[in-house]
Amino acid sequence: MGKNRLEAFSDGVIAIIITIMVLEMKVPHGDDMASLQPLIPVFVSYVLSFIYIAIYWNNHHHLMHAVQHVNGPILWANMHLLFWLSLTPFVTGWMGENHFHRVPVALYGVDLLMAGVAYFNLVRVLVKHHGKDSTLAKAIGNDYKGKVSVVAYASAIPLAFVNEWVALGIYFAVAALWFIPDSRIESRLQS
Amino acid sequence: MGKNRLEAFSDGVIAIIITIMVLEMKVPHGDDMASLQPLIPVFVSYVLSFIYIAIYWNNHHHLMHAVQHVNGPILWANMHLLFWLSLTPFVTGWMGENHFHRVPVALYGVDLLMAGVAYFNLVRVLVKHHGKDSTLAKAIGNDYKGKVSVVAYASAIPLAFVNEWVALGIYFAVAALWFIPDSRIESRLQS
Amino acid sequence: MGKNRLEAFSDGVIAIIITIMVLEMKVPHGDDMASLQPLIPVFVSYVLSFIYIAIYWNNHHHLMHAVQHVNGPILWANMHLLFWLSLTPFVTGWMGENHFHRVPVALYGVDLLMAGVAYFNLVRVLVKHHGKDSTLAKAIGNDYKGKVSVVAYASAIPLAFVNEWVALGIYFAVAALWFIPDSRIESRLQS
Amino acid sequence: MGKNRLEAFSDGVIAIIITIMVLEMKVPHGDDMASLQPLIPVFVSYVLSFIYIAIYWNNHHHLMHAVQHVNGPILWANMHLLFWLSLTPFVTGWMGENHFHRVPVALYGVDLLMAGVAYFNLVRVLVKHHGKDSTLAKAIGNDYKGKVSVVAYASAIPLAFVNEWVALGIYFAVAALWFIPDSRIESRLQS
Numbered sequence: 040m041g042k043n044r045l046e047a048f049s050d051g052v053i054a055i056i057i058t059i060m061v062l063e064m065k066v067p068h069g070d071d072m073a074s075l076q077p078l079i080p081v082f083v084s085y086v087l088s089f090i091y092i093a094i095y096w097n098n099h100h101h102l103m104h105a106v107q108h109v110n111g112p113i114l115w116a117n118m119h120l121l122f123w124l125s126l127t128p129f130v131t132g133w134m135g136e137n138h139f140h141r142v143p144v145a146l147y148g149v150d151l152l153m154a155g156v157a158y159f160n161l162v163r164v165l166v167k168h169h170g171k172d173s174t175l176a177k178a179i180g181n182d183y184k185g186k187v188s189v190v191a192y193a194s195a196i197p198l199a200f201v202n203e204w205v206a207l208g209i210y211f212a213v214a215a216l217w218f219i220p221d222s223r224i225e226s227r228l229q230s
Numbered sequence: 231m232g233k234n235r236l237e238a239f240s241d242g243v244i245a246i247i248i249t250i251m252v253l254e255m256k257v258p259h260g261d262d263m264a265s266l267q268p269l270i271p272v273f274v275s276y277v278l279s280f281i282y283i284a285i286y287w288n289n290h291h292h293l294m295h296a297v298q299h300v301n302g303p304i305l306w307a308n309m310h311l312l313f314w315l316s317l318t319p320f321v322t323g324w325m326g327e328n329h330f331h332r333v334p335v336a337l338y339g340v341d342l343l344m345a346g347v348a349y350f351n352l353v354r355v356l357v358k359h360h361g362k363d364s365t366l367a368k369a370i371g372n373d374y375k376g377k378v379s380v381v382a383y384a385s386a387i388p389l390a391f392v393n394e395w396v397a398l399g400i401y402f403a404v405a406a407l408w409f410i411p412d413s414r415i416e417s418r419l420q421s
Numbered sequence: 422m423g424k425n426r427l428e429a430f431s432d433g434v435i436a437i438i439i440t441i442m443v444l445e446m447k448v449p450h451g452d453d454m455a456s457l458q459p460l461i462p463v464f465v466s467y468v469l470s471f472i473y474i475a476i477y478w479n480n481h482h483h484l485m486h487a488v489q490h491v492n493g494p495i496l497w498a499n500m501h502l503l504f505w506l507s508l509t510p511f512v513t514g515w516m517g518e519n520h521f522h523r524v525p526v527a528l529y530g531v532d533l534l535m536a537g538v539a540y541f542n543l544v545r546v547l548v549k550h551h552g553k554d555s556t557l558a559k560a561i562g563n564d565y566k567g568k569v570s571v572v573a574y575a576s577a578i579p580l581a582f583v584n585e586w587v588a589l590g591i592y593f594a595v596a597a598l599w600f601i602p603d604s605r606i607e608s609r610l611q612s
Numbered sequence: 613m614g615k616n617r618l619e620a621f622s623d624g625v626i627a628i629i630i631t632i633m634v635l636e637m638k639v640p641h642g643d644d645m646a647s648l649q650p651l652i653p654v655f656v657s658y659v660l661s662f663i664y665i666a667i668y669w670n671n672h673h674h675l676m677h678a679v680q681h682v683n684g685p686i687l688w689a690n691m692h693l694l695f696w697l698s699l700t701p702f703v704t705g706w707m708g709e710n711h712f713h714r715v716p717v718a719l720y721g722v723d724l725l726m727a728g729v730a731y732f733n734l735v736r737v738l739v740k741h742h743g744k745d746s747t748l749a750k751a752i753g754n755d756y757k758g759k760v761s762v763v764a765y766a767s768a769i770p771l772a773f774v775n776e777w778v779a780l781g782i783y784f785a786v787a788a789l790w791f792i793p794d795s796r797i798e799s800r801l802q803s
């Protein structure tokens with residue numbers, strides 16, 4: 040089965056997620072600078088989520104580039120990833136509207152954690168399908184970034200109840216870690 | 231006439247449906263766990279609908295894979311399916327907000343039934359166009375899953391007025407039946 | 422310049438228009454059949470607009486099929502069409518919420534008229550670019566359906582102030598006229 | 613790395629932005645012409661933003677046409693552009709709802725300025741990647757339109773606090789400047 044339509048569908052869903060998030064940023068009623076001020080945390084949340092969704096698209100792009108063919112379990116592993124990404128507008132809106140209170144910050148982390156686990160699982164299913172000696176498997180290697188992210192999110196969730204800014208700091212730090220597209224796959228494909 | 235643009239358009243519509251459903255999950259005003267509690271039925275409805283739309287995409291993907299060319303009636307049979315799928319965010323939101331009351335649960339079933347009938351009809355129109363001896367026709371076979379689903383939805387609608395949980399159970403059971411992509415087409419194409 | 426990306430962009434916009442219209446159908450607060458009743462005109466408006474957008478997609482699909490290449494004026498003629506189509510969710514929502522009062526019904530006609538004129542203009546620009554002896558030009562012929570539609574909408578707008586049901590009847594009648602995809606192009610391409 | 617999926621993703625995001633803007637145009641409760649009147653500035657803002665997004669799509673289309681391959685920095689420069697474009701529905705809604713008050717008009721200019729800078733930067737990164745002697749670099753030339761636009765937006769922002777109509781006039785004038793797709797690339801590709 041070809042991978043093209045899977046890529047097209049994923050691109051569509053990710054493009055919609057990244058764009059409809061802006062609808063959670065409600066247009067204020069006032070017309071002065073002061074009426075923008077309560078929107079600052081909403082905007083910061085929006086920026087963080089935009090970067091995260093962009094990272095997922097970039098990594099998905101790179102990952103699928105090395106994929107040869109897909110099957111049923113791969114389709115569902117991909118859907119599972121899209122499910123958690125689709126909740127991003129909701130958790131982003133809740134975190135922003137509540138000015139980074141601890142419970143919304145923790146829930147944001149839960150969504151990141153679940154998406155991270157789902158991505159990790161998608162990689163695993165893809166490697167299983169292509170074989171341990173495939174270009175894909177060699178390019179992925181031991182996937183230390185995927186593992187580090189999942190551990191970081193899992194730590195950030197309880198930490199949010201101690202200090203929400205520490206948790207937010209972790210989210211931004213993991214985003215920075217992923218910011219650079221996965222050079223493992225890129226360099227392997229060129230060699 | 232080529233099938234590519236039909237696939238691309240259907241992918242676009244399905245990707246948007248699956249993603250805008252999250253907009254029916256309104257961000258709560260409170261910032262504690264208690265304010266998330268009334269959202270639980272909304273979330274369960276969201277999960278059910280996400281699975282259903284994902285199943286339709288998967289099956290549509292498989293179905294179109296075996297299609298060679300399309301004509302006017304096929305375009306309209308496909309639009310008819312997309313129409314009923316497009317109502318999913320509405321019936322999902324209504325069912326979730328009313329904590330699975332019987333009327334919204336029944337209406338959800340009506341939408342599933344109509345989408346099921348529309349899919350069934352799309353298969354029929356495709357088989358008619360490709361001929362009874364085509365790969366498509368042989369792969370579809372007698373389409374027992376399509377028939378079972380339609381019967382199940384048709385029974386669930388009146389049952390929702392007796393006990394809404396029985397109806398919901400049927401919706402989840404039919405989802406489980408379709409969860410695995412249609413192996414009939416896949417195996418036929420490989421042979 | 423290739424036509425592929427123009428098709429892809431138009432498909433995307435049309436897919437989004439046809440899908441976000443459902444967001445104008447607000448989930449009611451009640452949980453019984455009575456609370457659905459005020460939604461009936463909204464639903465009828467939705468059905469009418471869904472059919473119209475589907476017709477535009479079908480005809481656009483057929484039209485672009487015969488197109489060889491595009492230029493700047495074609496891109497802008499296409500954007501102009503998409504602009505008027507993009508207002509469909511707004512005029513649909515207004516007409517539905519006001520139970521087919523005369524002003525919203527007339528405004529709906531204005532949007533149909535402008536979209537009809539824009540489509541007519543797109544056809545004209547395409548024919549000009551491809552030449553009077555092109556397959557496209559021959560297939561279009563004298564475009565009587567386009568002319569009839571524009572005249573019908575232009576009559577329906579003042580008629581809406583006399584009797585809104587007559588105007589609505591015209592909208593449904595023109596939809597029926599276009600329901601069948603443009604066989605002129607299809608038959609010409611096959612010969 | 614191929615440019616196809618980058619184009620497809622950008623098309624998707626731009627198509628969604630241009631279409632969801634209509635959701636900021638809230639359906640009025642009244643059913644007469646008077647209830648449409650407060651929507652006039654919202655509609656004018658919508659038209660301006662629709663033209664801007666259409667221009668960006670047209671120019672992006674032309675720009676990517678001359679691109680041969682993409683890398684990480686190009687992906688991110690493109691995401692950066694999409695970020696500022698994604699804020700268009702918000703700034704459009706705020707400017708329209710406040711009937712072109714100075715602060716929203718200035719903020720609209722800030723978004724245009726940032727998008728202009730991001731586009732300018734995308735061009736720069738693309739030229740760097742393809743080399744100074746590439747078709748792309750020669751076609752872009754000294755990019756006077758990009759420079760003029762950025763200077764115009766930067767002047768319009770403080771001017772909005774003096775007279776908001778002057779700022780709006782500048783926005784419309786720059787839109788007119790870009791209305792015609794970039795003939796530099798087109799003519800260069802044909803030669």
